[in-house]
Structures are given as structure tokens and as C-alpha cells.
Amino acid sequence: MIRYAIVGCGHIAKKHASAIDNAENSVLTAVCDTVPERMEEYIQKYGVKGYTDLDEMLQDGEIDVVNICTPSGFHADLTVKAANAKKHIVVEKPIALTLEDANKMIQVCAENNVKLAVVHPNRFRPAMLELKQMMDKGMFGKLSHANATVRWNRDQAYYDQAPWRGTKAFDGGVLMNQAIHNLDLLVWLMGDVNQAFSMDATRLRNIEAEDVSTGVVKFENGALGVVEAATTIYPKNFEESLSIFGEKGTIKVGGTTANFIEHIMFEDLEENAKQAMIEKIKNDPFGKPGHQWIIEDMSKAIEENREPIVTGEDGKRALELVVALNKSAETNLPINFPVQG
Numbered sequence: 004m005i006r007y008a009i010v011g012c013g014h015i016a017k018k019h020a021s022a023i024d025n026a027e028n029s030v031l032t033a034v035c036d037t038v039p040e041r042m043e044e045y046i047q048k049y050g051v052k053g054y055t056d057l058d059e060m061l062q063d064g065e066i067d068v069v070n071i072c073t074p075s076g077f078h079a080d081l082t083v084k085a086a087n088a089k090k091h092i093v094v095e096k097p098i099a100l101t102l103e104d105a106n107k108m109i110q111v112c113a114e115n116n117v118k119l120a121v122v123h124p125n126r127f128r129p130a131m132l133e134l135k136q137m138m139d140k141g142m143f144g145k146l147s148h149a150n151a152t153v154r155w156n157r158d159q160a161y162y163d164q165a166p167w168r169g170t171k172a173f174d175g176g177v178l179m180n181q182a183i184h185n186l187d188l189l190v191w192l193m194g195d196v197n198q199a200f201s202m203d204a205t206r207l208r209n210i211e212a213e214d215v216s217t218g219v220v221k222f223e224n225g226a227l228g229v230v231e232a233a234t235t236i237y238p239k240n241f242e243e244s245l246s247i248f249g250e251k252g253t254i255k256v257g258g259t260t261a262n263f264i265e266h267i268m269f270e271d272l273e274e275n276a277k278q279a280m281i282e283k284i285k286n287d288p289f290g291k292p293g294h295q296w297i298i299e300d301m302s303k304a305i306e307e308n309r310e311p312i313v314t315g316e317d318g319k320r321a322l323e324l325v326v327a328l329n330k331s332a333e334t335n336l337p338i339n340f341p342v343q344g
Contacts (some may be wrong), residue, residue: 015240025292029298061084075175082111122341125185195222199335242257243258297312
């Protein structure tokens with residue numbers, strides 16, 4: 004069994020604990036939080052050890068992997084500590100808030116010969132797995148453009164729940180916190196970005212970072228992209244979608260959290276095959292939980308001595324797009340890739 008420990012027992016840690024509990028050849032061994040009360044639920048439910056001191060936990064020889072579930076601004080420092088303790092790492096999105104930190108995380112894991120996986124679980128939604136297969140088969144032909152949209156609601160009470168929320172240093176704003184999964188899908192499917200231009204604003208929430216952002220990107224393959232992200236939608240989450248347009252195919256995966264095929268037309272896809280795919284996904288839009296995919300893959304990556312399916316470099320690609328869009332909004336200039344700083 005591959006033995007896991009969770010650092011940071013907030014909301015997202017529950018998904019990690021459940022994923023580890025349900026994953027093959029994986030077991031939760033310990034949890035760590037500076038507030039003892041936050042660990043009690045995990046200690047009681049899973050019968051694990053609890054630590055208030057990370058350095059002490061990292062000395063535990065019964066831990067193979069550390070899952071970092073803290074606010075984003077802490078990811079880099081915690082990864083460095085865990086990697087230097089020779090622990091493999093699963094880190095929540097975003098990998099970090101700066102490219103400098105992401106590079107440091109990737110480097111320290113390589114130096115210590117430990118694996119680094121970034122939690123971008125939306126890749127494993129049934130609709131996205133089908134879409135990736137279509138893309139890999141070349142069914143779209145020459146790509147025209149793509150549209151990535153996150154229209155959600157995060158009211159002021161959400162941001163007031165914790166002092167780090169809505170800050171640039173620990174949250175990062177709507178692109179970094181809410182839309183980065185969608186942007187990971189965009190880059191995963193469309194390829195590397197060549198240039199980005201963006202405008203953003205803080206319109207409705209009393210926070211430091213942006214609550215709405217719009218931007219355009221150009222991919223290395225010449226295709227274009229449109230990005231829209233907001234936490235200002237009234238009165239609740241409206242949609243998350245990803246649309247891709249090519250010379251031989253068009254698809255929109257949408258719904259509140261981009262789980263359903265809302266439109267699909269392909270030159271090489273017969274009507275009965277199209278309807279069968281739509282119905283298959285409609286009947287099981289969520290599939291195996293994405294966090295469980297990540298955990299099971301990390302356990303197999305350790306056993307098989309290979310890279311995880313979502314690597315640190317993958318996490319950095321999504322981060323780089325966010326950094327570019329934010330930098331463009333600050334400077335009112337297009338940003339070329341690779342992004343500096």
C-alpha cells in the first residue's frame with residue numbers, strides 16, 4: 004500500500020481523504036494542521052495520526068506521499084520541505100502563484116528524485132476524456148478557435164470566510180482560484196500558448212484580486228482562444244464550458260461544471276454514434292471522482308517508477324497562462340510566451 008498524509012485539513016482535504024480511502028493500493032496514514040480541532044474529523048473517521056508540526060510529520064517513515072491542501076500561497080514552501088524529506092507530493096491547484104515558485108517546486112522534486120503531481124481532476128470527466136480522444140485522433144482537422152468560460156458566483160460571504168480568500172498573495176483571484184481548471188483543459192486540448200492579452204476588474208466583491216476577467220490567446224498552432232471568468236454571476240453558478248471549433252468538427256462541453264456535451268457535430272461521426280456518446284455521458288456525467296484518478300495514478304506511478312499523469316510541468320503550463328493574462332491586464336500589453344517572472 005502507498006501511504007498518504009494530508010497537510011491542511013480545510014474543505015478540499017475532505018476530497019483527498021475520500022479519494023485515498025477509495026483508491027486502489029492507497030491508504031491515509033496521517034494528517035497535519037496547525038489547528039488541532041480541524042484534524043479531529045479525520046483522526047476519528049480514518050484512524051490516522053495527527054500532527055500539528057509539519058517537520059515532525061515529515062520524519063514519519065510510514066508516509067510515502069504528502070498531499071498539500073493548504074491555501075495556494077503556501078504550496079511552494081511546503082513542497083520544498085516535503086521533497087527534501089524524500090516524500091512524493093500531490094499538490095492542489097494551482098501548483099503555485101508564481102512561475103518562480105513553480106520552477107522551484109519542480110526542481111526540488113527532481114533533485115530529490117520524488118514525484119510531483121498537480122490536482123487538475125477535470126481532465127478525467129467522461130466528456131473531457133472523449134474530447135481528448137477526438138483531439139488526439141485529429142477529428143477536428145485544422146483548429147480555428149476555442150472558448151473557455153467560467154461564469155460562477157462567489158458572494159462576499161464566501162470571501163469573508165477566511166482572510167486569505169481574495170488576496171493576491173494566497174488566493175490569486177478568479178483566474179487562479181476558480182478558472183484554472185478550465186484553463187488547464189484549454190491548454191491540455193489546444194496545445195501551448197504563444198501570446199495572451201487580457202483585461203480584468205474587481206467589480207462586485209470587496210477583495211484585492213480580480214472578480215472578473217476577459218482575455219484572448221493565440222496558440223502555437225495558430226488557433227485563437229477566448230477566456231472569460233467571473234465570480235460575479237447572480238445569483239448562483241451559471242455555467243462552466245469549453246467549446247472547440249475546427250474545420251471538420253465543433254463541440255461544446257457545458258453545464259454548471261462542464262460535464263455534458265451540449266453540442267457536437269463532426270464530419271467523421273455518424274448520427275447514431277454521436278447520440279450514443281451524448282447518452283453515455285448523460286447517464287454518467289461525473290464518472291470516477293477526479294481526485295481518485297489522481298491518487299490512483301500517483302500510487303501506480305510510484306510502483307512503476309514513472310511520471311504522474313498530471314505533472315508539475317503540466318501544472319506550470321496552466322499557471323503560466325494565468326500569469327500572462329494577469330500581467331497583460333496590469334500592463335495593458337500583449338504578453339509573449341515563455342512568460343518571464
